Amino acid sequence: MAEGDSIRRLAARLTSSLAGRDVLAGQFRRGGEIPPSFAGDRLVTVAAxxxxxxxxxxxxRTVHSHLRMQGSWRIHRAGWRPGPAADRVGAWFDFGPAGVLAAHAMPVLRVLPTAREHEAVGHLGPDILTDRWPAAAPAVATDPARRIREALLDQRNVCGIGNLWAVEGLFIAGVWPHTPAGRVDVARVLDVIARMMRLGLRNGSQSTTGDLRRGRTHWVYGRYRRPCLRCGTPVAFVAAGSDPYDRETWWCPHCQPQP
Structure with missing residues (x-):
């Protein structure tokens, strides 16, 4: 899933494979009337x-992208070109023998001057996976009446936490996900999530249970009506609401009791 840890792994992989290489040919398909050309340019680094x-x-220049749920960057074989059916390829860059990097079904894809990257990411809160963490953890509780699950997903408070890590982090911390943020030990919850994400980043896995067997990688996420892997209670679920941060939520009524 395209959460902070998976984007950081992607950035490291692309930097390792393609940084320092020249673009021999390419096409950027979202540049208005005159799409920008990157032929002859060099990829310096990729950051998350x-x-x-x-x-x-x-x-x-910086190519800014956000994968959301469907986007992907793929490295194709040398000489690859998008065919007539590949109209969802928003951009491609030919790096010669290293392959062709292409953006598939990318919902957010644009070019901006590197000096103006703040226009793309300046609104974000501190990144939970940076060395400077914890920076401003109390920002999550700025609105004490807001439900903690929504406050954790608001990237203006803390960036990098996706729905998977929020759901599983609240389970491990024993917090009912609908609890008002002002009644939660926010620093403790964020510490749990940060440690889980860093472990996942090192291991290359988003398993929160430590069990990689199918159906046992997560404590409650995606397990509606199935038994909680800790106590056996059927997992509860609520669908996403209209707020962009009101996402699908799973929890165990026994391990995460309503206060």
Whole structure:
């Protein structure tokens, strides 16, 4: 899933495979009337800020993307070109023998000057996976009446936490996800989530149980009506609401009792 840890792994993989290489040919299909050309440019590095990916080029331009639920960056074989049916390819960059990097079904994809990256990510709160963490953890409880699950997903408070980590982190912390943020030990919950995400980043896995067997990787996430892996109580669920941060939520009524 495209959460902060998976975007950071993607940035590291692309930097390792393609950084320092020249673009031999390419096409950016979202540049208005005159799409920008990257032929002859050089990819310098790829960075992750929360769930946002920043590809920085030698021309001091940055390709900013956000994968959301459906987007992906794929490295295809050398010489690959998108065919007539590949109209969901928003951009592709040919790096010669290293392959062709293409953006597939990317919901957010644009070019901006590297000096103006703040226009894309300046609104974000501190990144939970940076070395500077914890920076401003209390920001999650700025609105004490807001439900903790929504406050955790608001990237303006803390960036990088996705629905999976919020749901599983609240389970491990024993917090009912509908609890008002002002009644929660926010620093403790964020510490749990940060440690889980860092462990996942090192292991290359988003398993929160430590069990990689199918159906046992998560305590409650995606387990509606199935038994909680800790106590056996059927897992509860509420569908997403109209608020963009009111996402699908799973919890165990016994392990995460309503206060």
């Amino acid at each position: 800020v929360g769930k946002h990916l920043l590809m920085r080029f030698g021309s001091e």
